[in-house]
Amino acid sequence: MQHQTTFVTAAHILAIQPMSNPSTPDSVGIIAPSKVTFDDALALDCDRTLNGFELVYESYGELNAERSNAVLICHALSGDHHAAGYHDAADTKPGWWDSCIGPGKVIDTRKFFVVCPNNLGGCHGSTGPLSTDPATGQRFGPDFPIVTVSDWVRAQAALADHLQIDAWAAVIGGSLGGMNAMQWAIELPARVRHCIMVAVAPRLSTQNIAFNEVSRQANRSDPDFHEGRYFEHDLVPRRGLMLARMLGHITYLSEDSMRQKFGRELREGKLTFDFDVNFQVESYLHHQGTAFVDRFDANSYLLMTKLLDYFDPASEYGGDLVSAYKRIKARNLVISFSTDWRFNTARSREVVQAMVRAGVDVSFAEINTEFGHDSFLMPVPEYLKVFGAYMKGIST
């Protein structure tokens, strides 16, 4: 039984990469997001149309004269455009992939021009449920269309056009972001030279869908949800969103890392025979759930889980993943983590094997790590080594 009380990652991991700050040489520093407005209508997979849309994005590094060093970063379910750096000098928390993006880091901003947009349907500045529907003058809320990963690719392609980037040196993502990268390589093969997919699956498993549905049900059954019109009542479905996030975190961590972090350690040192928090792990989940409520919109959350459920690139090709992958021109890297039980290594092997059968160039590494699905966000040395070596080999 372990007796650690901190929620941080293992000390040896932190030791190899101390937290940067805006002025450390390996940080992209203080970053201001940009916003682009697209006036053209965007036809969506659900047969509805967005009459124009906005994408907020951040970029790090400089686009070279040949416009050949651009890299697209795709965020995961609860991510956003703030992938690296800080928003101001007082900011204590860097972007979500700061461990991988910066001068001299795996995605080296001295070499690459790195672009990370917030996706359609998100809640951090791009067009989504929080935006105003120009047709009604009202907030979209629950009426925002259920977008797909293909819709994301189309919107991101519009951003590439805007930035005059014909082809990405690499499209990169972890988890849902990796699926987004995969869809790019299939749908717009001429525009992706390298595709890097970390902790992915070719589609969700039945169990993945089941967990998503419990999360959705938690939100939708919260009386404050009001069929998604909570904002009209000046309410937020806090309980549902908190439950969804607590559940999510169980699937992001490995059983081992939970045990090592929290064991069966008691908050008060003894059983209290009441329904308050007894075990440290309960306290951790409450903390994660509460923090999430303040930074995420419930309608966006529902959209993201549905988009995950719907992701299935093989479905357009008679259920045959190999046929889908035959379209790919990119060179590919797939990375999985030994303790990831959300999208385990067997799921990555499905991707790799189908790519091999499709005659597509693919490299694969399974990284031994204790951190479960969340490993993709962490500076695990072996992971950074494999990922970094691949990135070094990309010509610009």
Next chain:
Amino acid sequence: MQHQTTFVTAAHILAIQPMSNPSTPDSVGIIAPSKVTFDDALALDCDRTLNGFELVYESYGELNAERSNAVLICHALSGDHHAAGYHDAADTKPGWWDSCIGPGKVIDTRKFFVVCPNNLGGCHGSTGPLSTDPATGQRFGPDFPIVTVSDWVRAQAALADHLQIDAWAAVIGGSLGGMNAMQWAIELPARVRHCIMVAVAPRLSTQNIAFNEVSRQANRSDPDFHEGRYFEHDLVPRRGLMLARMLGHITYLSEDSMRQKFGRELREGKLTFDFDVNFQVESYLHHQGTAFVDRFDANSYLLMTKLLDYFDPASEYGGDLVSAYKRIKARNLVISFSTDWRFNTARSREVVQAMVRAGVDVSFAEINTEFGHDSFLMPVPEYLKVFGAYMKGIST
């Protein structure tokens, strides 16, 4: 991808044991529960006292003249005293362990006198949150004490005394019921000749506790919960209890069995781009959740999950499981299932290895099955064979 629409277990399993009915020779037939009132005070681990209590139980078979053929069945989290047979001729659903209990079955009622009580804190007739507190004349509700597995053993021992059963030929249970059996063997070693633990763990893992806390939070954050006094408002926290049960079912099934049962099959045959049920697995979870609300009490559910979290027989022995097991006089059988990820085989091996080190007689089998944790309720041929052979070897 599978395309089955039924929620039943695999056909080959059902084929080997067609559903009995009250008049088939291998059924215990129509059964009426009994109730015993215990007037003596029961001191609980939480330092509170129950001033008397009632236990409802069922029994099958006949107690022999030597009173040496009695078997105690311990139910799991959502189980009750109705382990076998039917309550009336029109009853279409037998007791929860009818696959194992009956004339000629694994727990052969021609040989054994089988006793199954509903446990303290339950909601099917024994003293629990639905009962009236004699001290106040009001329903216990959320004020019912948090009982422990040890408290259950004490109450069950009072039932054994009442039935004049000095020692059980066997104490048997699956999941939480197996933990209950384990606690009997440790605490009252002279009264247990054989202890059979199916799909158990020596205590919950951090992940197990985390799932339990999400379930509790779902109930406690339901506005209809009213701090457990929902009955005073003529309400039931339906949403919370449904969510808890949906989540529970994900952990009871294996990822494989979910995939084989439901795959990614769509309810309407196509994506509907809305938040209604799209995939069959969502429909299954809704069904399970809704059905549970009608047969279980939320305060009882909270108690049961807390009791599971608290279960840790080693804790009384300085955290040393071997020391705890050194008290055991019974012969033991431990059975695990290859696809059980709630209490996986490694957890059972912890039990077995500690028993071996304690010098206790223990047999162990891991059964290859696709059904996950729920396997303990199912007529899996290899399981019935191992379990049945052991039961045949018990002298009465």
